Every structure is written in structure tokens, then in C-alpha cells.
Amino acid sequence: MAVVDDHDLFVRGLELLLPEVSGGRATVVATTKDAAYAASVVRHAVPDVVLVDLHMPPPGGIRAIRSVRQAAPRSRVLAMSGDDDPGIAIEALRGGATGFLPKSSDPASLLQPLLAALDGWAVMPDSLLAVVFEQDRRQASHPATEALSERERELLRWISAGASTVEMAGRMHVSERTVKRMTATLLRKLRVSSRAEAAALAGSAGLL
Structure with a gap:
């Protein structure tokens, strides 16, 4: 897994907890604090999953997702945000993210969804899924x-x-x-x- 996030403690928490919870099956193989370098990092590491914080300094998380999708189209991209506004999550999904996770200060809360993503599942909160369905219905008209x-x-x-x-x-x-x-x-x-x-x-x- 690669992590694009500028919060050192959060990233370090994932690095320590993910191998333990997964029995060594999942590890953080690359990280970057700069969204501009996301594509380069992913291109070299070729991770199965890329976790991207949407609230990063310019060029920002959305552009990082798009660049990662171009650099490593086989990698699954998960967006995360501490913002309750579904708009940015939907923008991330349209930008190429395959799932979305609410971000808290405790990285342990993301471990089970991350393991599900590693197994190929698309993960997102029920509340966001409902919004996505409603927008699809509206756009159809x-x-x-x-x-x-x-x-x-x-x-x-x-x-x-x-x-x-x-x-x-x-x-x-x-x-x-x-x-x-x-x-x-x-x-x-x-x-x-x-x-x-x-x-x-x-x-x-x-x-x-």
C-alpha cells in the first residue's frame, strides 16, 4: 500500500498497525507528503492500493488521484477525508477513486476497510452510497x-x-x-x- 498524506503521525500509525493487523500480509511500501509527487511514488512502488488524503496543499488530493490513476491504472485508489461534505468524496470517485473512507485521528479505525480494499472490495460509508445513488437518479433525468x-x-x-x-x-x-x-x-x-x-x-x- 502507498499513502499520500501530509500528517506524519497518521502515516506512521498505519505503518505500524497494518502489518500487525493483517498478519504481515499488508504493509505500507511508499509514502509522500506532497500530492505533486504521488504519481512518481506510485509508479515506482506499484502498490495494490493507494490511500489519498483529499485535504492536502496544492495540487491537492483530487489531482493526486487523477495522476495516480494515469501512472498506475491497476492500483486501486481510496480517498479519505475528515470532512462530512459528500461533495468532495463524490468528486474523488469521479476522479478515479474506487472507494472512500472517513478519516479520523486514529488510523486503527481504517484498518478493516483497508484490508477489505486489499481483497478487491470497493468501500464507502452507507450515507455516501445513498448520496451517489440519488445523484445518479437525478442525472438520468x-x-x-x-x-x-x-x-x-x-x-x-x-x-x-x-x-x-x-x-x-x-x-x-x-x-x-x-x-x-x-x-x-x-x-x-x-x-x-x-x-x-x-x-x-x-x-x-x-x-x-
């Missing part, structure tokens, strides 16, 4: 949203939050001109004529 890329979904969420073009350019690390071009393309895909209509559609489709 709005087929235009199904064709959106992850980048377009991110843009739509910023639009819905009322962000300006300048703010979105900074958040998405692109130019203002690129944001304007992406927004025009997004509105055409959604078959709406304004940002307000796009935000309303996002809300009814459960994308927020």
Missing part, C-alpha cells in the same frame, strides 16, 4: 450533464458558486480567456444561454 468532462463539472460548480471569471481562472490555473472559452462551450453543451441557467441545471441534476 438530465442527460446533457452526463456528457460533461471532470474539468467542465469543476467549471460548472464554480459558476454555480457565483465565482467571477478572474476567480475561476485562478482556481483552475488557466487564463481568463480560457475560462471564457470553456464557459461558452459548457453553455452550448448544456443547451442554456446564461450562467444562471447553467447553475439552476446543475442544482436540479445534483451536481452541487
Whole structure:
């Protein structure tokens, strides 16, 4: 297992507890505190499972998941977060995570789900699973949203939050001109004529 997390005590706890609980079957073979190096670490270690903390300094956990999936497509990626908001968990699943674990200060609480993931199971809390099912149901009634890329979904969420073009350019690390071009393309895909209509559609489709 590889761990992408900037909390030293948590990572050390996993390193000590995982071999003991699994009878030596599972160990932490690589770690990194920097999400930017996640892909490189995983490419060299080739772990069966990669555990990624979503709340990390830029480029952040979501981008780390995407880069890990590209670098090691056979590795299963589990996202974790201490945040109760299901939105970031769903974003991680869309980014390529195969499961999600609520994070606590005690790494022992994650051991059984981690062992299940090593056996090939997809793990996530019942509450999150219910949200995922509900969003799938809503999106089925709005087929235009199904064709959106992850980048377009991110843009739509910023639009819905009322962000300006300048703010979105900074958040998405692109130019203002690129944001304007992406927004025009997004509105055409959604078959709406304004940002307000796009935000309303996002809300009814459960994308927020």
C-alpha cells in the first residue's frame, strides 16, 4: 500500500498497525507528503492500493488521484477525508477513486476497510452510497450533464458558486480567456444561454 498524506503521525500509525493487523500480509511500501509527487511514488512502488488524503496543499488530493490513476491504472485508489461534505468524496470517485473512507485521528479505525480494499472490495460509508445513488437518479433525468468532462463539472460548480471569471481562472490555473472559452462551450453543451441557467441545471441534476 502507498499513502499520500501530509500528517506524519497518521502515516506512521498505519505503518505500524497494518502489518500487525493483517498478519504481515499488508504493509505500507511508499509514502509522500506532497500530492505533486504521488504519481512518481506510485509508479515506482506499484502498490495494490493507494490511500489519498483529499485535504492536502496544492495540487491537492483530487489531482493526486487523477495522476495516480494515469501512472498506475491497476492500483486501486481510496480517498479519505475528515470532512462530512459528500461533495468532495463524490468528486474523488469521479476522479478515479474506487472507494472512500472517513478519516479520523486514529488510523486503527481504517484498518478493516483497508484490508477489505486489499481483497478487491470497493468501500464507502452507507450515507455516501445513498448520496451517489440519488445523484445518479437525478442525472438520468438530465442527460446533457452526463456528457460533461471532470474539468467542465469543476467549471460548472464554480459558476454555480457565483465565482467571477478572474476567480475561476485562478482556481483552475488557466487564463481568463480560457475560462471564457470553456464557459461558452459548457453553455452550448448544456443547451442554456446564461450562467444562471447553467447553475439552476446543475442544482436540479445534483451536481452541487
